[in-house]
Amino acid sequence: MNLFERIDHWGAVAPQAVAYINGDRTLTYGELRRRSDALAAHFAGRFGDDRAPIAVLGHREQEMLIAFLGAVKSGRPYVPIDTAFPQQRIDKVLAISRAALVLTPQEIAQMPAVDEPTAVSYVQRDDPFYILFTSGSTGEPKGVVITLACLEHFIDWMLAEQKFVEQGEIFLNQPPFSFDVSVMALYSSLVTGGTVFNISRDLVANPKMLYRALASSNATTWVSTPSFAQMCLVEERFNEAMLPYVRRFLFCGETLAPQTAARVLERFPNAEVWNTYGPTETTVATTSVRIDVAILEKYSPLPIGHPMPGTEVFVANEKGEALPANERGEIIIAGPNVSPGYLGRPDLTAAFFFQHRGQRAYRTGDLGRFRDGLLFFEGRIDAQIKLYGYRIEIGDVEANLRVLTQVRDAVVIPVVKNGAAQSLAAFVVLNARGEQSDFELSDTLRKQLGERLPAYMLPRKFVFLDAFPMTANGKADRAKLAASL
Numbered sequence: 001m002n003l004f005e006r007i008d009h010w011g012a013v014a015p016q017a018v019a020y021i022n023g024d025r026t027l028t029y030g031e032l033r034r035r036s037d038a039l040a041a042h043f044a045g046r047f048g049d050d051r052a053p054i055a056v057l058g059h060r061e062q063e064m065l066i067a068f069l070g071a072v073k074s075g076r077p078y079v080p081i082d083t084a085f086p087q088q089r090i091d092k093v094l095a096i097s098r099a100a101l102v103l104t105p106q107e108i109a110q111m112p113a114v115d116e117p118t119a120v121s122y123v124q125r126d127d128p129f130y131i132l133f134t135s136g137s138t139g140e141p142k143g144v145v146i147t148l149a150c151l152e153h154f155i156d157w158m159l160a161e162q163k164f165v166e167q168g169e170i171f172l173n174q175p176p177f178s179f180d181v182s183v184m185a186l187y188s189s190l191v192t193g194g195t196v197f198n199i200s201r202d203l204v205a206n207p208k209m210l211y212r213a214l215a216s217s218n219a220t221t222w223v224s225t226p227s228f229a230q231m232c233l234v235e236e237r238f239n240e241a242m243l244p245y246v247r248r249f250l251f252c253g254e255t256l257a258p259q260t261a262a263r264v265l266e267r268f269p270n271a272e273v274w275n276t277y278g279p280t281e282t283t284v285a286t287t288s289v290r291i292d293v294a295i296l297e298k299y300s301p302l303p304i305g306h307p308m309p310g311t312e313v314f315v316a317n318e319k320g321e322a323l324p325a326n327e328r329g330e331i332i333i334a335g336p337n338v339s340p341g342y343l344g345r346p347d348l349t350a351a352f353f354f355q356h357r358g359q360r361a362y363r364t365g366d367l368g369r370f371r372d373g374l375l376f377f378e379g380r381i382d383a384q385i386k387l388y389g390y391r392i393e394i395g396d397v398e399a400n401l402r403v404l405t406q407v408r409d410a411v412v413i414p415v416v417k418n419g420a421a422q423s424l425a426a427f428v429v430l431n432a433r434g435e436q437s438d439f440e441l442s443d444t445l446r447k448q449l450g451e452r453l454p455a456y457m458l459p460r461k462f463v464f465l466d467a468f469p470m471t472a473n474g475k476a477d478r479a480k481l482a483a484s485l
């Protein structure tokens with residue numbers, strides 16, 4: 001059965017089963033099937049042979065799921081966009097994706113229901129299924145195209161490795177749909193007849209409500225960035241008594257610190273902890289390892305694991321030649337889970353993707369090495385960072401700062417504590433210094449930048465300089481700037 005048949009199967013055999021819980025709103029498998037079929041018929045009728053993507057702009061509403069499936073059931077990929085993004089960023093994403101339509105949950109809710117949908121043509125294996133936008137180093141977001149075949153390869157691996165119980169799992173999902181870690185919970189759940197329990201940003205912002213929601217979730221599978229778990233661990237009550245059914249924690253998206261894994265294992269002695277790794281370009285995650293006490297005792301930093309079956313992961317030198325175990329190089333991923341490339345960017349696609357032994361391959365820009373048959377992550381080749389799980393190109397923040405009228409030049413430096421970025425600091429050379437104090441200026445620039453970039457990309461600290469210190473070859477001396485923080 002393909003992915004659609006697997007999801008629709010639950011709509012046929014268990015129409016009343018709950019597919020999705022978001023606050024006090026729920027969506028059943030029956031509704032999901034009926035309404036996504038109706039929407040697919042609507043798209044097919046409205047757009048005919050035009051297979052332009054459908055953009056879905058919201059924040060975890062159940063209608064988003066209906067629109068995702070409605071789009072792919074009509075042969076069109078979807079582009080999930082979170083409402084936390086500022087309008088200018090949304091406009092860029094829409095322009096790059098050339099979306100046929102932007103749908104909000106309110107509009108989806110009002111779409112006419114069709115009882116007998118006409119035959120529609122589903123996305124085929126090599127067609128784009130979703131397009132996710134990530135930070136791009138020049139200030140333009142990059143649209144990563146993921147095909148149905150990529151997604152099926154990933155989900156089949158998740159199912160084989162995690163052995164989810166059919167109709168027996170409640171997946172707790174924290175990342176927004178615009179971040180691909182959410183795909184792990186969403187489709188693992190939908191193909192196994194499970195329930196996705198959402199943790200919205202309102203809950204994250206209100207600890208009391210958050211812990212109440214967690215306690216009421218009956219979650220069996222936790223999917224989040226390590227940062228979110230770290231935040232929850234601050235509360236002593238975050239333990240087995242609060243989540244008595246949780247059997248596994250699946251972490252993805254950023255470094256899992258040994259202390260975080262150890263504390264989760266202490267608080268949840270009956271649950272497994274998994275570290276999974278992979279960029280959006282290779283569909284959510286590509287390697288995984290269960291972190292048990294033996295691994296914790298042996299390794300710090302923790303390994304990111306073994307490659308998924310059917311996919312080759314190797315470490316290469318600058319010439320692209322595979323390196324033996326224990327040698328450090330760039331992590332390369334080749335297999336059916338690798339994206340065909342960036343939407344509308346053949347230049348970027350050619351720079352990062354290539355063919356390897358008949359499979360698509362991607363240069364991750366991550367440094368790593370194999371030890372004892374396990375892969376270890378050792379930082380980045382370039383200026384990409386992770387801040388609370390979010391992927392940020394430093395060049396993206398700098399490019400967007402430089403276009404502000406008051407700014408002549410800008411350098412952004414991550415503020416690192418205990419090996420992880422905690423915030424961003426911007427060093428700015430102004431065109432002209434007016435009457436404003438540093439505090440007022442920082443506030444003005446942050447607000448202006450906030451119209452262009454999501455909140456998580458905004459520098460916390462601004463430092464105003466007459467000129468940057470220079471390296472011997474005339475570049476801004478980032479090391480010196482970082483040392484001055």
Ligand code: AMP
Pocket residue numbers: 134180181251252253254255256275276277278279280281284304364366377386389390391
């Ligand atoms: P994204 O495309 O947002 O999922 O970000 C992918 C990048 O996040 C990878 O290329 C790594 O740099 C980093 N990353 C993802 N998972 C892990 C992990 N388990 N450990 C360390 N870094 C990770």
